[in-house]
Amino acid sequence: MAGAGREDMTDAELILEAKKARKHAYVPYSHFQVGAALLTKSGRIYHGCNIENAAYTPTNCAERTAFFKAIYDGEREFDKIAVVGGAEGTDGDELCSPCGVCRQVMMEFCDPETFQIILANGKDKYIRRSLKEMLPFGFGPENLK
C-alpha cells in the first residue's frame, strides 16, 4: 500500500496511517495489535502490521513488515516511521516502542542521525527519537567498511 507521495507528511498524519495499519494485524496469540507507517524520502508511505505464527519465533513485527515491503519495491531512503500498538479491543493506550530486532533492521537502511522513530499511542500522545537515540552504539553497514 504505497502512498501517493507526500514528503511533507506531518507526524500526526503518519500516526493516523499507523493506526489504520494496526487494523491489519494478525495476532491470534498475543492479541497485541501493532501498526506502522514508514515514510520514504520520496514521500511514499509503507504500511505494516505484526504477523504472528503458531511457532512464535517466526513472528514479524509491524515495523519490519513495513520495511520489507518498501525494500522489495526498491526503496532505500527513509525519513521516519510511526508505530502504534496495544491490546486488541483498545485504542493502544501506551506508547509502543520498536523491539531490538526492528531497530537493527532500521540500522541497515537508515541514517541513525536523521531517521526519526515516532512512538505513539492510539490517542493523542507521542514522542519522536532518532534511531541513534533508540539504538546507541549500533552496529551497521558503516562498521564493515
Ligand SMILES: O=c1ccn([C@H]2C[C@H](O)[C@@H](CO)O2)c(=O)[nH]1
Ligand atoms: O514495536 C513493536 C512491539 C511488538 N510488536 C509485536 C510482536 C508481537 O506480535 C506482539 C507482542 O510482542 O507485538 C510489534 O510488532 N512491534
Ligand SMILES: [Zn+2]
Ligand atoms: Zn520488532
